[in-house]
Amino acid sequence: MRSRVVSAQLWVYVRGHAYFGNSSREALPVSVDVMRLVKPGAASTCPPARLDSPALSPVVSGKASQPLGLGGWIGVDVERLVTEWFKHPKDNCGIVIRGYDADGHQVIVIDHEEEDGAYVPFIEVHTADNRKHRTKRTMGLNCDENSEETRCCRYPLTVDFEEFGWDWIIAPKKYEANYCAGECPYVFLQKYPHTHIVALANKHATTGPCCAPRKMSAISMLYFDNSYNIIYGLLPGMVVDRCGCS
Structure with missing residues (x-):
């Protein structure tokens, strides 16, 4: 509703x-x-x-x-x-x-x-x-190709199945997948504070928090199976909705 x-x-x-x-x-x-x-x-x-x-x-x-x-x-x-x-x-x-x-x-x-x-x-x-959204600290950042933001951010990315030669997919022919990129400074949009604490405590660690999807959603798809039947399915984890540091 x-x-x-x-x-x-x-x-x-x-x-x-x-x-x-x-x-x-x-x-x-x-x-x-x-x-x-x-x-x-x-x-x-x-x-x-x-x-x-x-x-x-x-x-x-x-x-x-x-x-x-x-x-x-x-x-x-x-x-x-x-x-x-x-x-x-x-x-x-x-x-x-x-x-x-x-x-x-x-x-x-x-x-x-x-x-x-x-x-x-x-x-x-x-x-x-239809709900009114309130801005939260953990909502993540959304950027575009012209953004000067260096921190962890979600960027738009359109995936075109026809460019892959995937003609067995009926619909959608393309969709907005999005991706995450950027730096993760001190406790910025971190999923777990433990991630930052471990990075400080383990001086020999070679990697720190990385920018990665925090929330993902599914897309519905019509496609042919191996017997050329038309199948309707819901594919999870296909769209990046929010990015964060983990």
Whole structure:
């Protein structure tokens, strides 16, 4: 509830022409409906998730093109819905997804067991923090390429996966990783006072406190696995949020 939704995309895997034995090379339309489960009246519990439930409220209805081959992912914008969930989380009873082609086949994969859950629907949410931040002594310094700061500081660094030749990563193609650099003078932004005490006591030590990440965060990623399935994962320790001396 302290965060603001910047974007929210529902990803669903749609079975393609070849899955149903259709060799057509034409783009055939499929209908995709996203419906929200709503608590009836003053009920405190959520209703069962059934397609014939009277507690369903339409969120998004539209047409999409059925992928060629065995299938592929399509995205549906659900930012407004997720924003309401963030404001009133107790009203989040989930959603029901329905997708059919012209022949009445259910084309959207909803089975958690299919392909070990690799094709299960998921919502990708990007948020921004609405809280007011207060400056603290241990928050760390942020610098840029033109900064004259010599002390331990966090600098911007953009990592471009395409430059590495990592074409198996679908999204993001690049991200802000950041890095730490600078000197560590007397007890400056130190994680442990013990680090400085040991440096003073051990006169034969050749190294002192070094500038290193103090806080790191994860990024979400879409990528192909070895079997060319599209996987969604959360990779920890990919972004430097704060630097300090340790």
